[in-house]
Amino acid sequence: MHAERVDRHAGRHRWVTWLSLAFLGVVLIAPLAFLGFCALLLTEGGKPHAVGCSEAMEFAGGSMPAQATGAVCTDDGGWQDRGYTVEFRMPRDELAQRLTAAFPRVRPGTDNASGLSFGNADASRPDGQAMFVHLDATYEADGTARVKLRAFDT
Numbered sequence: 001m002h003a004e005r006v007d008r009h010a011g012r013h014r015w016v017t018w019l020s021l022a023f024l025g026v027v028l029i030a031p032l033a034f035l036g037f038c039a040l041l042l043t044e045g046g047k048p049h050a051v052g053c054s055e056a057m058e059f060a061g062g063s064m065p066a067q068a069t070g071a072v073c074t075d076d077g078g079w080q081d082r083g084y085t086v087e088f089r090m091p092r093d094e095l096a097q098r099l100t101a102a103f104p105r106v107r108p109g110t111d112n113a114s115g116l117s118f119g120n121a122d123a124s125r126p127d128g129q130a131m132f133v134h135l136d137a138t139y140e141a142d143g144t145a146r147v148k149l150r151a152f153d154t
Contacts, residue, residue, distance in 0.1 A: 048076040048085075056084035060151035061129040062103035067091055068147070082130070083152035092145045095137055099147070106133050115139050 053073040057063055059082060064071060068088040077083035090098070096108050096116055105125070106118040118135035125131055130151035137145040 048074050051075040051084070053086060056086050056149075056151065059084055059128070059130050060086070060103065060133050060149060061105045061126065062133075062149075064088070065090055065098050065102040067098070077152065081153045083150070084130075086149040086151075088147055089140070089144050090147060092139055092143050095145050099135055099137065103133060103135060103149070105129075106135055113139075115145065 051073050053064055053071050056073040056075070065088075068090045071086060071088040074085045075083070076085050096111070099116070099118060100106065100108065103118070105120060107120075109117040109119050111117075115136065115138040117137075118133075120131075120133055131153045132151070134150045135147060137147045139145050
């Protein structure tokens with residue numbers, strides 16, 4: 001009878017040991033894993049980096065104008081939002097018409113001696129596209145315009 005009681009206590013002791021180890025693992029390891037995940041998001045999220053222009057154009061809901069040159073596309077979104085900046089040059093002739101054709105969701109805003117500005121007509125958008133799209137074109141002395149597109153969500 002005495003041996004039976006010892007075996008029963010040994011089994012209970014093993015169960016308590018495993019339960020204690022599991023509890024300590026959750027209490028100690030889970031917070032450390034969470035802090036590591038947060039640190040990764042804070043260091044990697046929001047770091048601007050080069051991307052393919054097709055990705056940025058798809059998000060902006062447009063296409064690169066045919067006469068655009070020197071395009072540089074950057075993903076500058078954060079860990080909770082998406083955002084792209086695209087810069088390129090193109091001829092100044094018929095600039096407003098070509099940009100409106102390439103980016104159908106934007107409408108001309110201001111037009112002055114130094115350049116053009118475009119923006120969304122409204123914040124509605126197809127799934128997967130930017131809530132806001134802004135284009136700024138600055139006229140250059142050589143008959144070209146430097147265009148900067150900014151597409152982002154909030």
